Amino acid sequence: MKLDDVDLRILKELQRDASRPASEIAELVNLSTNACWRRIKLLQESGVIKKQVALVDPAMVGKELTVFVELRTAHHGDGWLESFSEGISKIDEVVEFHRLNGNVDYLLKILVSSIEDYDRVYKKIIRTAPLHDVTSYFSMEKIKETTEVPLDKR
Known part of the structure; x- marks a missing residue:
């Protein structure tokens, strides 16, 4: 999967806190909520995003x-x-x-x-x-x- 600048910005935000709703991520990367959600789903399905976890101290x-x-x-x-x-x-x-x-x-x-x-x-x-x-x-x-x-x- 070829990643563009928007994908990289989405990934950067998700790495900081993946518990935020897609609407919040969308606002940060200047996308509509639906477009952001679709990109996140594609990143998951393609294996770029392997899984979401809780980081335990x-x-x-x-x-x-x-x-x-x-x-x-x-x-x-x-x-x-x-x-x-x-x-x-x-x-x-x-x-x-x-x-x-x-x-x-x-x-x-x-x-x-x-x-x-x-x-x-x-x-x-x-x-x-x-x-x-x-x-x-x-x-x-x-x-x-x-x-x-x-x-x-x-």
Whole structure:
């Protein structure tokens, strides 16, 4: 789907607060409510808008500790990767899971309530598959966090 400037402005507003009615978004992007609603529907149907969610403050629900975990492995076969990916993806505390290039094979972002809680998750991670190295980094302070995708004009 080719996005025009109006689509990008709609997306920018929805990323800021998707709970606003289409009429409010329409006013902000200088469209009629119906035209705005149709564009939003098309953005949803085409997969540009994947879903709408509530962003929960982790600290408010007891998940005050963020841990970044680097994983290195000697295994890279398809069967191993499929099994490993499935195992890690089943761990609820893992909120991001990336395969990387370079010296680190995988990077996890984990939300937990305490060091003890992380230790429990760590044990789940090392049981999923043989790993060469696991390095954990505990976040001291969150300086910036956003869910907004940058929408520069092309």
